Amino acid sequence: xxxGRIVIDVERCKGCQLCIEACPQxxxxxxxxxxSKGYRPVVLLDPxxxxxxxxxxxxxxxxxxxxVYRDIPQSRREKAxx
Amino acid sequence: MPKELLKGNVAFAEAAIRAGCQAYFxxxxxxxxxxxxxxxxxxxxxxxxxxxxESEVAAVNMxxxxxxxxxxxxxxxxSPGISLMQEGFSYIAGSEVPAVVVDVMRGGxxxxxxxxxxxxxxxxxxxxxxxxxxxxxxxxxxxxxxxxLTVLAFDLAxxxxxxVFVVADGALGQMMEPAELPPMRETAPDRPxxxxxxxxxxxxxxxxSIFLGADKLERLNQKLQAKLAEIAASEIRYEEFFVDxxxxxxxxxxxxxRVAKSAVQALRRxxxxxxxxxxxxxxxxxxxxxxEISEQAKGFLVVEMNAGQMLQDVRAVVGRRYxxxxxxxxxxxxxxxxxxxxxxxxxxxxxDDSENKVPLEAGNGNVxxxx
Amino acid sequence: MVTLExxxxxxxxTVVYERPESLADVHTHYxxxxxxxxxxxxxAEVLDELGLRERTILVAAVGCSVFSYNYFDVDxxxxxxxxxxxxxxxxxxxxxxxxxxTYQGDGDLASIGAAEIVHAAARGEKITVIFINNAIxxxxxxxxxPTTLIGQKTTSSPFGRDAALAGKPIQMAELLAQLPGTVYSxxxxxxxxxxxxxxKKAIRTAFQAQVQGLGFSMVELLSSCPTNWGMTPAEALxxxxxxxxxxxxxxxxxxxxxxESKKRRR
Numbered sequence: 001x002x003x004g005r006i007v008i009d010v011e012r013c014k015g016c017q018l019c020i021e022a023c024p025q026x027x028x029x030x031x032x033x034x035x036s037k038g039y040r041p042v043v044l045l046d047p048x049x050x051x052x053x054x055x056x057x058x059x060x061x062x063x064x065x066x067x068v069y070r071d072i073p074q075s076r077r078e079k080a081x082x
Numbered sequence: 083m084p085k086e087l088l089k090g091n092v093a094f095a096e097a098a099i100r101a102g103c104q105a106y107f108x109x110x111x112x113x114x115x116x117x118x119x120x121x122x123x124x125x126x127x128x129x130x131x132x133x134x135x136e137s138e139v140a141a142v143n144m145x146x147x148x149x150x151x152x153x154x155x156x157x158x159x160x161s162p163g164i165s166l167m168q169e170g171f172s173y174i175a176g177s178e179v180p181a182v183v184v185d186v187m188r189g190g191x192x193x194x195x196x197x198x199x200x201x202x203x204x205x206x207x208x209x210x211x212x213x214x215x216x217x218x219x220x221x222x223x224x225x226x227x228x229x230x231l232t233v234l235a236f237d238l239a240x241x242x243x244x245x246v247f248v249v250a251d252g253a254l255g256q257m258m259e260p261a262e263l264p265p266m267r268e269t270a271p272d273r274p275x276x277x278x279x280x281x282x283x284x285x286x287x288x289x290x291s292i293f294l295g296a297d298k299l300e301r302l303n304q305k306l307q308a309k310l311a312e313i314a315a316s317e318i319r320y321e322e323f324f325v326d327x328x329x330x331x332x333x334x335x336x337x338x339x340r341v342a343k344s345a346v347q348a349l350r351r352x353x354x355x356x357x358x359x360x361x362x363x364x365x366x367x368x369x370x371x372x373x374e375i376s377e378q379a380k381g382f383l384v385v386e387m388n389a390g391q392m393l394q395d396v397r398a399v400v401g402r403r404y405x406x407x408x409x410x411x412x413x414x415x416x417x418x419x420x421x422x423x424x425x426x427x428x429x430x431x432x433x434d435d436s437e438n439k440v441p442l443e444a445g446n447g448n449v450x451x452x453x
Numbered sequence: 454m455v456t457l458e459x460x461x462x463x464x465x466x467t468v469v470y471e472r473p474e475s476l477a478d479v480h481t482h483y484x485x486x487x488x489x490x491x492x493x494x495x496x497a498e499v500l501d502e503l504g505l506r507e508r509t510i511l512v513a514a515v516g517c518s519v520f521s522y523n524y525f526d527v528d529x530x531x532x533x534x535x536x537x538x539x540x541x542x543x544x545x546x547x548x549x550x551x552x553x554x555t556y557q558g559d560g561d562l563a564s565i566g567a568a569e570i571v572h573a574a575a576r577g578e579k580i581t582v583i584f585i586n587n588a589i590x591x592x593x594x595x596x597x598x599p600t601t602l603i604g605q606k607t608t609s610s611p612f613g614r615d616a617a618l619a620g621k622p623i624q625m626a627e628l629l630a631q632l633p634g635t636v637y638s639x640x641x642x643x644x645x646x647x648x649x650x651x652x653k654k655a656i657r658t659a660f661q662a663q664v665q666g667l668g669f670s671m672v673e674l675l676s677s678c679p680t681n682w683g684m685t686p687a688e689a690l691x692x693x694x695x696x697x698x699x700x701x702x703x704x705x706x707x708x709x710x711x712x713e714s715k716k717r718r719r
Contacts, residue, residue, distance in 0.1 A: 003464070016486030016686040022646050039485065056646045058470040062490025063481060064497075067471045071464035105547050131546045135539065136572035143536035143569070147512070147543025150530045155543070173533050278528040278544060280551050282507030288522055290513075290531035 004053020004070040006044050012065045013041035019057035019066065025050040028057060041065075085260040090250060091116035091158075093225045093261055094184050097232040098156055099124055102267040103182070105131035105155040107144035109163060112196040113252035114186035117158045130269070138163035142170030149179035150289040152277025154236055154270065158184035160252070161202050162193065164210075171245055172211030176291030176302070180239035183217070184232070184248045186255035189414030197414020198252030200336055203391035206247050207365040214303055216310055217245035218317060219364040221335040226261040228254060231362070233264055242313055249364065251387060253337045253416060318371070319362035324350055325375055328357030330429050333372070333396050334385040335361050337416060342385045345422035356426055364392070369399045376400040383407045383429045385422055387415070405432060473497035475506045477526050486686020488643040488676040489517060492585055493524050495653045496556070499660050500527070509552040510544055512537045514566075516558035517591040535566025538573035541580045552663055554581040560590045563599040563625050570629065577634020577668040581659045584625060584671055586640075587678040588697060595681030599623045602700055607681070622700055626673040630706035636668035638707040642675040644693040648703075658712050667709055675701055 013035065019042055020028045027046040035041050044051065053070025088096075095117045098106070106121040118134065125132035131148070135141035141157050148155040159167060164185050174181050187202045189195040210217050218238055222228035228250060235246040273279050278287055293299040323343055325331055334342040339360045346358045359375060361368050376382070381404055384393045393408050400406060409425035411417045475497035483489045500506045509527040513519060515534035522529035532540040537555040545553040562570050562584050573580065589607055590596040596609040600622045604613040614622075630638040637659050641652035652674055659670035675697050677689035684692060 004469075005466075012480055014485035018486055018686055018690070021687045021690075037480075053469055055470040059646045059649050060491065062483065062485075062487055062494070064472040064476055064490070064494045068469050069466045070469045072467045072469075073462045074465050075462050077465055077467055105543070107543060133542065133546060133576075135542075136568055139536070140539040140542075140569055140572065143533060143539035144543035144546075146532070146536075147530070147540035148547045149543075150540070151510075151544050151547050153547045155547075169533055170536070177531075278510050278530060278551075279548065280508035280510065281526065281528045286526055287528045288530065290522065290529075292519065292531050 002052045002070055003049055004051045004068065005046065006051060006053075006057060006069070007067045008042055008044065009065040010035050010041040010043070011037070012063050013039060014063060015039040015041055016062065017042065018060045018062065022056045022060045024054065024056065025052060027051050083262050083265060085262045087258050088225055088261050088263075089116060089258050090225050090228060090255040091186065092120045093229050093263070094158070094232050094248065094250070095120035096124070096263055097229040098182065098236070099128070100264045100266050101233040101236045102154050102269045103130070103156050103236065104153040104269050105148040106157065107133050107135050107141040107148070107155070108157050109135050109138045109141050109159065111138070111160045111163045113188055113198070113255045114158050114160050114184065116255070117184060117186070138166040139170070142167035145181050146170055146174050146179065149174060149181045150177070150278050152273035152279065154240070156182035156184065158186065160186050160188045161190050161199070164202060164205065168211040171217065172213050172215070173291050175211065175215035175217070175245050175306070176213065177289050178243045179289060180243050182232070182235045182239050182246050182248070184250070187249060187251045189412070195414045196252060198254070198337060198387065198416060199412070199414050200251055200338060200387040200391070201412070202249065203364065203386070203388060206249055207367070210245065210247070215306055216365045217247045218242070218313060218366075219247045219249055220319070221249050221362060221364050222254065223336050223339045223360065224261075225254065225257070225259040227362075229261055229263060238317060242309055244309065244313070249336070251337050252414070314366035317363055318366050318368045320368040320371060321360040321362060322357070323360065324357035325359055326357070327355060329355040329380045329433065330383055330426060331375055331379045331381075332356065332358045332383045332385055332422070332426070333361070333392065334358065335364060335392065338385045338387050341417055341419055342422055344419040345426060348419065349423065349426060354426070354430070361392070367395050372396065372399045376404055379404070381405045381407065381429055381433045383409060383425055385417060385425070386410045387417070388412060405429075407432065473501045475500040475526055477524050479523060481524055482520060483517065484680045486677065486679045486689065487517070488587075488674070489585060491643050491649060492583060492674050492676065493521065495649070495656050496554075496583060497525060498653060499657045502657070503660055503664065505552045505660065505664070508550065509554065510548065512541045512544065512553065512555045514555060514557040514561040515592075516561050518556055518558060518585065519592065521556050535561050535564070536569055537561065538566065538569040538578070538580070538582065542573055542576070542578050545578060545580050549579070552581070552660065554583060554660070556583045556585070558585045558591065559587065559598040559600040563623050570625070571632065574629045574632040574635045574669045574671070577636070579663055579666055579668060581663045582669075582671040583656065584673040585676045586625070586673050586701065587676040588622070589678050589681050591678045591681055600701070602696060624701060626671065627706050629671055632669075634669045635671070635707050636709035637662045637670035637712055639705045640673040640675065640701060640703050642693055642698065642703055643677070644675065644690040662709065662712055665711060667711060673701070
């Protein structure tokens with residue numbers, strides 16, 4: 001299975017949890033702390049490296065907080081950039 | 083250019099075209115529909131933009147859009163349509179985009195009739211929409227003047243980034259007179275830097291009239307007021323006719339002024355000391371000159387085709403020190419010279435009776451309306 | 454014996470999704486979970502992918518999205534309530550090479566602006582309309598909209614919308630599809646990832662209709678209003694699926710031949 005990871009802009013996140021609902025791998029959860037707006041942002045909790053970089057979280061995120069990375073075989077990446 | 087016999091509405095339209103108007107959006111309403119119709123053929127012939135909108139509401143918002151894109155744009159309507167457009171006027175004024183509006187006034191209130199009137203004076207000079215603003219308001223009294231003021235309107239609109247009205251009445255819109263049209267001006271090739279043209283290669287532009295914070299909106303209003311002060315200082319226009327030695331000065335604009343002029347001319351031939359002060363800019367109103375005249379005159383007679391709207395502005399200037407009489411017709415009726423004659427005689431008689439300086443009570447109309 | 458030859462093909466960590474450039478780098482004022490944000494994001498992604506940002510002009514409307522001009526890096530203007538299609542008409546007619554789009558809610562488009570949207574579509578104005586249908590008036594605090602469902606409680610239909618009193622909801626995508634100048638009128642939903650992806654495709658097609666100069670294009674997006682519906686963001690998305698779709702069916706109501714997808718539809 002592909003490996004991936006995401007980065008969430010915690011200051012932009014409003015803690016709506018739609019990404020948590022969307023994530024098929026259950027690697028997202030609300031942080032314990034608040035951001036400067038007073039929201040509990042969502043964070044990636046992925047000790048087992050279950051994130052596949054499917055980007056469903058980013059697809060549903062209303063605030064465009066999420067950047068998604070995926071490990072792609074070099075050959076396919078080069079083809080994509082050609 | 084040679085003189086041609088022109089219908090008022092057509093002349094205003096063609097004048098706008100010669101002035102470089104690039105877009106026209108309007109809606110049919112009597113008595114200005116010929117303006118729209120003339121635009122519908124000429125603008126298309128010239129490859130410019132014409133659209134008959136679905137309503138005056140839509141038309142003024144199309145004007146707002148095109149003005150935001152930085153083109154010379156106008157609309158035209160008549161009293162009930164002007165009411166519909168008022169929301170748009172306010173947005174145009176608040177967002178400081180230039181636009182020209184021709185209002186060919188008709189009898190009101192309500193659906194009224196299609197006869198000529200001057201009943202929109204307050205509506206257009208006081209604000210023409212909600213909030214603190216004034217359009218520049220120009221009032222021709224001949225078709226030639228209408229042509230010249232329409233061309234001027236576009237220049238003033240662009241110079242000050244504001245709304246400019248040319249107000250006529252149904253008579254002026256419908257009548258035909260010989261007049262000279264100016265030569266065709268080039269349409270401006272470039273758009274102003276503030277216009278909406280696509281943000282490629284620069285910061286994005288925003289045309290808006292919303293400022294949620296009170297401090298921001300107050301600052302906008304201060305800026306608008308400063309602009310209005312600048313306009314008031316520089317754009318006053320009026321005409322005087324036999325005013326220098328007049329004891330009774332008539333004050334009138336538009337078609338009413340033409341009729342008043344005839345009455346004054348006839349009475350002058352008999353040696354009666356009357357004159358006519360004709361504001362051409364209704365806003366800014368020529369207060370200073372009117373006040374100067376009041377130092378040597380003994381009284382005023384305002385003649386309008388409404389219940390006494392400019393009357394209030396005249397009274398505000400000359401205060402309670404001078405009698406200001408009024409003669410008006412409403413509902414689309416145009417006064418005849420004989421009627422003005424009668425009113426002048428009554429007013430002069432009053433001046434002789436009193437030792438002048440009769441204070442007028444507030445709200446005491448002295449309105450004479452002959453049915 | 455079969456030998457498999459394998460070549461060494463290492464993986465490289467690659468960005469597969471990042472925030473679109475056409476979206477301004479500011480925080481929005483929208484409520485947590487409000488699908489306005491999702492819709493904005495999709496439009497921005499499409500503008501990026503089609504390379505339209507630099508020639509796009511947004512006509513913002515009145516509603517919660519009144520500040521949409523702050524959220525896109527494009528030239529923009531603020532129209533009066535309901536008048537965005539007329540303002541867009543004025544702009545597009547004098548700027549035919551610009552991509553002009555309006556972004557309107559259900560009050561703006563289906564109530565006060567009903568005349569303007571109908572006529573823009575009838576004339577085939579070459580503009581694109583993004584219509585956010587959340588069955589309520591959000592900005593003013595949750596009143597009934599022309600799209601409010603029968604029985605739905607709002608602050609101005611406290612006993613639930615009663616058809617005898619207030620009529621039934623208006624289906625704008627179907628209505629506008631009837632008009633001669635419409636080349637694309639569809640309804641999509643934003644209630645889950647699958648539908649968000651399909652919504653994006655529709656938005657892309659709508660902008661392509663304008664790029665190709667075909668006529669009036671509109672995408673109606675079933676959207677949520679968690680705050681005024683009194684639900685969590687996730688509950689609100691389910692409410693769209695369970696309650697709005699039966700009244701506002703998803704589908705394509707007008708698609709010009711030039712825009713038809715080559716794909717087989719299930």
